[in-house]
Amino acid sequence: xxxxxxxxxxxxxxxxxxxxxxxxxxxxxxxIAEELGEFSQAYHRKWPNMxxxxxxxxxxxxxxxxxxKLDLGNEVLKKVEKNKKRKYKKVNxxxxxxxxx
Numbered sequence: 001x002x003x004x005x006x007x008x009x010x011x012x013x014x015x016x017x018x019x020x021x022x023x024x025x026x027x028x029x030x031x032i033a034e035e036l037g038e039f040s041q042a043y044h045r046k047w048p049n050m051x052x053x054x055x056x057x058x059x060x061x062x063x064x065x066x067x068x069k070l071d072l073g074n075e076v077l078k079k080v081e082k083n084k085k086r087k088y089k090k091v092n093x094x095x096x097x098x099x100x101x
Contacts, residue, residue, distance in 0.1 A: 004062075004073020011059055012066035020063075028064040035060050 014020075021027050039053035047053075065072035088095040 004076070005071060008062045008066045008072055011062045015063050015067075022067060025064065025068065028060065028067065032057060032060045032064065 015022060021031075035053065035056040039050065039057055041047075042050040042053040062072055082100075085100065086097055087099040089098045090096070
């Protein structure tokens with residue numbers, strides 16, 4: 001399995017090497033939204049670089065997490081486990097959470 005903490009640090013170190021933003025959290029939030037927009041465009045236009053655009057969203061999020069001293073990999077793993085325990089019921093075709101168990 002990939003060491004997500006190590007990957008997060010590697011992504012941040014690349015930001016340092018490239019002299020990218022290292023302090024402005026709001027700028028990084030906007031960058032994530034921008035990257036998500038690029039992924040959406042690639043998806044809808046069926047561009048071959050669609051997966052690369054989605055990777056940019058994740059890379060930018062991991063870079064932001066390192067800027068903020070958050071262990072995003074660990075949080076993702078915890079959230080996956082939490083989501084496995086949730087129960088949903090479809091109401092008018094829409095899944096509605098009914099429990100956290």
